[in-house]
Amino acid sequence: xxxxxxxxxxxxxxxxxxxxxxxESVSYDRALYAADVAGSKAHARMLARVGVLTGAExxxxxxxxxxxxxxxxxxxxxxxxxxxxxxxxIEARLTxxxxxxxxxxxxxxxxxxxxxxxxxxxxxxxxxxWVAGLRRLIGVLAARAAEHKETLLPGCTHFQPAQPVSLxxxxxxxxxxxxxxxxxxxxxxxxxxxxxxxxxxxxxxxxPVDPAFVADELGxxxxxxxxxxxxxxxxxxLEPLFDxxxxxxxxxxxxxxxxxxxNPAFGFVRLPDGYATGSSxxxxxxxxxxxxxxxxxxxxxxxxLFALLTTLKGLPLAYNRDLQEDKEPFFDADRTVTLSLxxxxxxxxxxxxxxxxxxxALKKGFLNATELADYLVGKxxxxxxxxxxxxxxxxxxxxxxxxxxxxxxxxxxxxSPLVGEDVYTVLDYATxxxxxxxxxxxxxxxxxxxxxALACWLGATGDGS
Ligand code: ARG
Numbered sequence: 001x002x003x004x005x006x007x008x009x010x011x012x013x014x015x016x017x018x019x020x021x022x023x024e025s026v027s028y029d030r031a032l033y034a035a036d037v038a039g040s041k042a043h044a045r046m047l048a049r050v051g052v053l054t055g056a057e058x059x060x061x062x063x064x065x066x067x068x069x070x071x072x073x074x075x076x077x078x079x080x081x082x083x084x085x086x087x088x089x090i091e092a093r094l095t096x097x098x099x100x101x102x103x104x105x106x107x108x109x110x111x112x113x114x115x116x117x118x119x120x121x122x123x124x125x126x127x128x129x130w131v132a133g134l135r136r137l138i139g140v141l142a143a144r145a146a147e148h149k150e151t152l153l154p155g156c157t158h159f160q161p162a163q164p165v166s167l168x169x170x171x172x173x174x175x176x177x178x179x180x181x182x183x184x185x186x187x188x189x190x191x192x193x194x195x196x197x198x199x200x201x202x203x204x205x206x207x208p209v210d211p212a213f214v215a216d217e218l219g220x221x222x223x224x225x226x227x228x229x230x231x232x233x234x235x236x237x238l239e240p241l242f243d244x245x246x247x248x249x250x251x252x253x254x255x256x257x258x259x260x261x262x263n264p265a266f267g268f269v270r271l272p273d274g275y276a277t278g279s280s281x282x283x284x285x286x287x288x289x290x291x292x293x294x295x296x297x298x299x300x301x302x303x304x305l306f307a308l309l310t311t312l313k314g315l316p317l318a319y320n321r322d323l324q325e326d327k328e329p330f331f332d333a334d335r336t337v338t339l340s341l342x343x344x345x346x347x348x349x350x351x352x353x354x355x356x357x358x359x360x361a362l363k364k365g366f367l368n369a370t371e372l373a374d375y376l377v378g379k380x381x382x383x384x385x386x387x388x389x390x391x392x393x394x395x396x397x398x399x400x401x402x403x404x405x406x407x408x409x410x411x412x413x414x415x416s417p418l419v420g421e422d423v424y425t426v427l428d429y430a431t432x433x434x435x436x437x438x439x440x441x442x443x444x445x446x447x448x449x450x451x452x453a454l455a456c457w458l459g460a461t462g463d464g465s
Contacts, residue, residue: 006088015082025324026079028331029086030072035121036086036114037069042217043109043197050208052108057101064098065090086118087111108207109200112231112319116196119326120236121218124192126334127185127240133341134182134247135458140348141175142454149444152429153268153358154367161365164429167353169442172450177250179457184243192236195220199227202318232318234308237326241305244337248298251340255291258347262288266361270352275343290343297336304329363403366394368427372404375426379418389416 005011015023041062048058068090071077083089088111095102148167155165195218198204198211204227211223224230261268262276271288279285307329311322369390376386393415397404404412405427412419425431436443440450 004082006083006092020081020084023084023321024081025085025327026081026083026089029115029327030079030089031331032086032118032122032327033072033090034069035118035125036090037065038121038218039114039117039197039214040090040105041065042214044105045217046210046213047104047107047207049213050210052207052209053101053104057104060098060101061094061105064094064102067097068093085111085115087114108205108209109197110202110231112201113196113199113227115323116199116231117214117218119330120192120194120196120220123236123240123330124189126330126338127189127192127243130240130244130247130334130337130341131182131185133338133345134178134185137341137345137348138175138178138182138454139458140345141171141178142451142458144348144351144353145169145171145175145447146451148353148355149447150430151353151355151358152362152433154361154365155442161361161367163370163442164362164367164432165442166433166444166447167355167358168447168451172447172454174250174254175454176450178247179454181243181247181250184246185240188236188239188243190221191239193219193221194224194236195222196224196230199224199230202228202231228318232315232320232323234312234323234326237330238305238308238312241301241308241330241333244333245298245302245305247337248294248301248340251344252295252298254344255288255295258291258351259288259295262286262291267357268354268361270354272347272350272352274350275347290347294340294343297340301333301336304333362429366397366404368404368429368432369394371426371432372423375423376416376418379420381416381418 005015044053044058044061044065047053048055053061068077071093077089077093079086079089080092083092091102091105094105145168148171151167152164153167153170154161155163155170195211195215197214198209214220215223258269258271260266262271271286275290276286277289279287308326311325315322372393373383373386373390376389377383381389393404393407393412396415397407405424409419409421409423412423434443437445440446
């Protein structure tokens with residue numbers, strides 16, 4: 001065998017060192033070692049069951065694979081670049097350890113279906129870890145929301161003051177986005193957990209393999225339907241990458257608000273010391289670097305999604321080596337999403353909200369203008385006229401640096417004789433919030449229902465651990 005390769009039979013010369021460096025994947029796919037060992041053990045047991053291996057051979061293989069795994073975990077295993085990838089590293093070491101039986105492990109299997117199996121096992125585990133991270137964050141947001149049902153701040157559209165909302169309502173908006181992210185990821189698992197083992201190189205195999213047995217052993221939810229599809233597609237990587245991209249988009253929007261709110265011009269939050277950094281030149285600075293980096297790293301996760309989408313788009317069926325390029329984008333995105341979720345949960349747990357600053361901001365921007373218009377409609381004025389009258393009142397108030405609620409009753413009557421003493425209750429910001437009691441609205445009753453729904457969902461779907 002040229003250069004000692006497991007596939008070296010037809011080669012008379014070894015691989016060029018440069019090519020070895022260019023084509024190897026073991027430097028990063030070694031992260032799949034546990035999945036590779038589990039997959040190979042299930043494959044060996046299946047081969048024994050269908051009579052391709054003897055029971056003793058399968059036992060020797062499983063014992064040997066456990067020994068290899070133990071070496072890897074003890075740090076004594078030597079991953080060799082000349083053995084190309086994690087599969088051949090483990091198989092070669094297995095044969096060194098147990099002899100002849102090791103050489104039979106790869107019967108009825110190809111690295112093409114093997115890598116699919118390994119990667120799917122790994123991705124499913126990571127998706128579950130993201131789900132656990134999301135659930136923790138949702139729990140933190142719900143807890144902080146419960147503390148701030150009475151705290152009001154300007155709700156914005158176009159990032160301009162629009163109507164008052166409760167901080168609880170604002171925080172829960174993100175919690176519900178993250179809940180959908182969980183649901184999306186859990187849905188993706190139905191497609192990730194489809195076992196490709198038995199597809200072999202691309203056409204299936206002449207050995208009487210039992211793909212369903214392997215799938216069952218490994219906790220998969222189903223088995224491939226078409227062997228070419230099983231080794232050719234990477235939708236099971238892309239779908240979680242998309243879901244991760246959306247998680248990052250949601251995190252990034254939160255980050256943007258944290259950064260704005262931390263600016264003293266707003267002062268809505270005080271960043272926890274553990275989640276902020278200082279400046280080497282400006283002693284007063286407390287920078288929201290965690291939020292900035294998370295916003296920045298969002299692009300990196302999108303990049304992983306687009307890298308793999310691009311890799312896939314021109315490939316003829318079935319397996320092509322290009323597909324090896326699916327690992328690093330996923331690993332990088334995984335690291336980013338996992339750390340981002342943990343950082344956001346930690347930061348939100350300790351975030352110092354400043355209700356007084358939020359209350360001061362409420363007074364700027366005529367957040368109660370809709371209330372005045374609706375009040376006039378209630379007194380019989382058509383909405384378009386009420387809108388116009390209120391607009392005039394706002395213009396006058398703005399000129400004099402007042403809020404609508406600062407006008408005397410006589411002044412208000414100059415805009416419309418329909419205005420009475422009861423207008424001041426309506427103009428009150430807390431009243432404006434409290435009156436929004438429809439499902440999903442910002443009023444305390446609606447917010448309490450949202451909190452209940454979230455608590456119920458978190459409880460019903462387990463603690464994710
Ligand atoms: N390292 C390869 C990958 O990640 C494993 C499959 C290799 N198959 C092959 N026929 N060379 O895709």
